[in-house]
Amino acid sequence: MPAKPTLRTIAMFVTALWLSLLAALSPAQAASNHMRATLLAEGPVQPGDTVMLALLMQPEAGWHGYWSNPGDAGYGLALDWSLPSGATTGAMQFPVPQTLLVQGLMNHVYEHAYAVLVPIKLPQDVGGASQLPISVKAQWLVCTESICVPERAELQGTITIGSGAKDARFEQWRASLPAPLDRSGSFALANNALRVALPFPASASLETPHLFLSTERLADYAAPQRFFRNGDTLVVEVPLSTSPATPAKVEGVLAMGKDAGGIAFTALPGTVPEGGTQIGGAAFSLTVLGLALLGAFVGGLVLNVMPCVFPVLSLKALALARGNSHNARGEALAYTAGVVLACLALGGVMLALRASGEQVGWAFQLQEPGVVAVLLLLAVAMTANFAGLFELPGLSVERGAGPSGAFGTGLLAAFIATPCTGPFMAAAMGAALVLPWWAALGVFAALGLGLALPFLALGFVPALRLLLPKPGAWMERFRRWMALPMGLTALALAWLAWRVGGQTFTVVLIAIAVVLLGALAAVGVTQRKGQSTVKLIAIAALIAIGGVIGLPPATPAQIAEGGLLNARPFSEAALAEARKAGKPVFAYFTADWCLSCKVNESTSIERETTRAAFEKAGVVVLVGDWTRRDPAITKFLTAQGAAGVPLYLWYPAGKGDPRQLPQVLTPDLLAGLPVE
Template sequence: MTSPSQPSIRPPRPAHPALRLFIAILMALLGFIAVPAAAQTNHIAAQLVPERAAKPGETIEIAIAMRPEDGWHGYWLNPGDAGFGMGLDWELPDGAMTGAPLYPTPEPLLIGSLMNHVYEGPYAVLVPFTVPVDAAAGDALPVRLRADWLACTDRICVPEQAELSAVVTVAAEDANPSAATVSDPRFASWRQALPAPVLAKGRYQIDGGNIRIAVPLAASAQEDQPHLFFADDGIVDYAAPQNFERQGDWLIVASKARQNARAGGPLEMVLRLDTTGAGIGFTAEAGKVPAISGANIKPDSLFGSTGLALIAAAFAGGLLLNIMPCVFPILSLKALHLARAGGDGHAARREALAYTAGVVLAVLALGGVMLALRAAGSEIGWAFQLQEPATIVLLLALVVAITANLAGLFEFTLPVGVESNGGGAFMTGLLAAVAATPCTAPFMAAAMGAALLLPPVQALLLFGALGLGLATPFLAIGFIPALRRLLPRPGPWMERFRRIMAIPMALTDMALLWLGWRLGGTALLAGGVLLTLLVLALCWLVRKRQRRGLSAMLPAVAACLVALAGAGAASAFVDPQDNRPPESAIPGTLPFSEDALAQARAKGPVFLYFTADWCVTCKVNEQVAIARDPVIKAFGDNGVTVMAGDWTRRDPAITRFLSAQGAAGVPLYLWYRPGHEADQLPQVLHSQLLIDRAVLSNGKPER
């Protein structure tokens, strides 16, 4: 009984059965996807801290104290394969001067095939500050700094900036010695984090694409998981393994040099000695360096903290593939099958395992074929099969048949023995994997890029993790009774829901026809339309025979033969290079070539993106982030050159470039600041990120 002062609460209406099905699948997805935190103003807080009071003409240090949020990191002066260091714009009193910033020893962070030089916890950059010689005792000298930097997680990067200020007090010439002591106790730990300078010179030698460095390190010094950082860019392949060997008072380091790297002047380097952050700084000059024994060379490996992160990325990428418009209906129908089966937990688990086996085996097979073709010399990447007209024709026939089945044009049934032993679920898993291959979901890029560089067994482990992620929602529904209880009871609504699921599959049909036109022109489009009509006609014949109680084997076999004949004709007569010109998201976009990229980089900032007509993520990014009026205006105002690489068709030059960037497929977004290597942007773009990059890239001094 309700209180008279409060309105009565009406019991909620029961959710529609289709809605309950959607909630069950959504909960299975959400249980494995972390929701990113809401964006804040700055993810790395900054503060300007003077060391102490100083006498006229004396040099002290001012700290730029940085405190990243959990999960975020900042960059060293040489950020490595991605990111960029700090930009500092000082406003000083007359006669005051600042020196070169002193950075603490960084830590390596490998994300996919990209090695970054970062700080994942609080750190401080110390800057020498000289007080004007004519400053008077007691003066309060205002120091202002406009700093900008890049804050990143393993998924996104955000350009940030801050206006910082501090006051340096001028001490008297005859001040008590205590005035010269450090007033802020943090400077002791900040100085300790700097690499200890070593006066002895090191040596380096570049030979045959490899580089060896002799580091002056006393035999008594200890190192544990060392890493060598180069302050100069363009010398070493940052992500390549570093191999170490002791030779007396020298630590010999061997790694892979960058293409066209040549020995020249002295190089500044920092050796991180262990995981505590202790390090040394030294200068190396060109000279002879002894080789190290092959027994000490450490091969690339997936087993370790970085490897586990790649496996997790592949799993998360596969999980997200379930929400693609051509995969979600298949997952929904398998959930409907469970709903129709009732509460039989044993049957649900059998179906889930069979479905998972189909998905994982299909992804492993696709990955194995890709690796084998690459080993044989073919320049291909993820979703390579969609660059072939024959594949488009086969997929079109398959998707048309699925659409007709969902729409009720015919019934597809397996023999009872096959269906009862999970054969239907297994085949559905194969189908889901095939339908998902056109896309590269977030998290997948690093994992699939690494798969191209790892030994075959470890690469297949990544593909298996991708397949397991794709199968996980249905696996969860099959093994978690609470999720199965969310499934609605069987009823007439199931047939209506099935008809609704025909709509996204029909849209996939249209997308494949459009892709055929883009890939092979009018000939492939016309052939695709004819194939669609023939398959629909044969499906209608199947239905007609089924209603009469006759065998539908003949028209079903005919449909398969029609699909194979169409694929053969497309392969033999359609030239995938004779097609319509690539579309660009922004007018005036230049087509990609390495020569054009070099010329554009010499002129100013460059935004380079790689896309394909079959890539759903690419097309969404182009519509919601790239082809936006504010972005186009920001690019024009700041002299940004836009360049696009269209990978719809097989293009060996683009494939080689993608591989060099550690990417197995598209999308790939690269930003070039003048005088800097590429920053790899996240796979899910937003327009403000591009606008901020354009503004920060314009007129910034080089490090």
């Protein structure tokens, strides 16, 4: 044990000596720096505002930089600012670090490009300047696993006063920061170990957790850490160093695993629960995986009654009931394969985007205007088919589609079902974000299997088909009635296109849909004459594809929020401010494409009884709109163990722990919440 502090002391001494010599002897940045540093400002601001600066650190391959607490060896970033008169800097904000164990020494490092953010508060009086020059003398240590080199650079930058576009990279860099807990944890020193209790949802899984401590001279960084589940509390045990200080508080970051982000915490002296279920670096337990698979399967099953899926399932079932399919089992398997493949594809793309640093969640594709346009045109075509305008064999009660048609119908059903997050899917989708990739894909496959199960059962169990109504002319009338829910789905998608793409985008898209309807009507006339429709179908496809490609740029509609509850836009700063004031807080996260969100808002949230109860209790209402991609909201959802919306959180007055409310709200649930 004594060897590690001695080695660290020597390492720190040598590092400090090298930095001192470098500062004295190197008047300018060395051309051979192994870490390229760049100073950037987020964008134009007004006098008196706070502007975010970034030091973009880009190490050469094989080299790494250090976190604020470098660990057993290394040296953090040191900055000496030259700012306009009256400007002040805030604390450096680092992304979640990585561990690097070298010869028994634990290092807290970054082996990739990373950005350190620094807020700068500007004075009210800038003397009419439109450009404010800034500079910083930066010193750091950059290392490989065998050699370390101290480096420095004098970086120049400019803050623009005025208005204009912000640097979009800052949103991604903010998303890389650990999400701050809105309440404190507790810690205790006992049995030669630091024990930390952190509030952490029981529904959220941990892949390979690690506790990074900002508080120095307290823990043995290289020693194994132990993690325990105790309800909605995570208990971490870290062996102490040989001569630990007794801190007034403990600060740090809980890293939740590779590409899973982290949580910044502050822990105060207090009681740490004993016992609990130990978890390790194995990413998941069989129980957690089993529950995630079950939740996804049941959630997929529930999706079958949603208005965008039920018409498809109904017509497929009636086609089997009519006996027009000579290979019911083959069609059922093909349909299931299409559904499962679509769910795996959507889940795989989401996991790949998250692994590359993108902040996305389930149904992420609905935040893209182009995808919404494709879905709208599909819904219009399906509505026309149900209404009898033209014949689509895959959605016919007159004849079977064959395996290829059933496979395509399965792909379509799964793709259009993603906005309808079922009430059993929240924990399952949240778990999928932190499970190993192969286990996460198993969750998405279970979702697809649940969605496909009714048709799969009809195909393999003839007795179930006998329970269906007898064939007759009513089937065609039923098909026409199914145009109603599908038409409503198309209207909802048109509204969503306006929200994510803007007015011009939506008007052009609707015009394309009208032209497409005309082409499909011509297909129907030709079909009824018994003539070939290949050319007309090709024309309709070209209209749809060319129309989507030629759509004008999306300019999202600016919608005034508030509603009956006078809700304010959600941000972690707004949440912290309300909690600091001791007020109860209701935070809800929604999206225009989320059907269950909209139902809850109309039946339980936007109600006069809820408004009166919240007004009487002084409740602060915060709404996180996830209709369009928002990395900050995505990061917060992930920290709560949620992969998407809806999410409802109730924070009682004071410093009580938040309560995660069910995804299906009853009309009087919110009005009856305890405020203390």
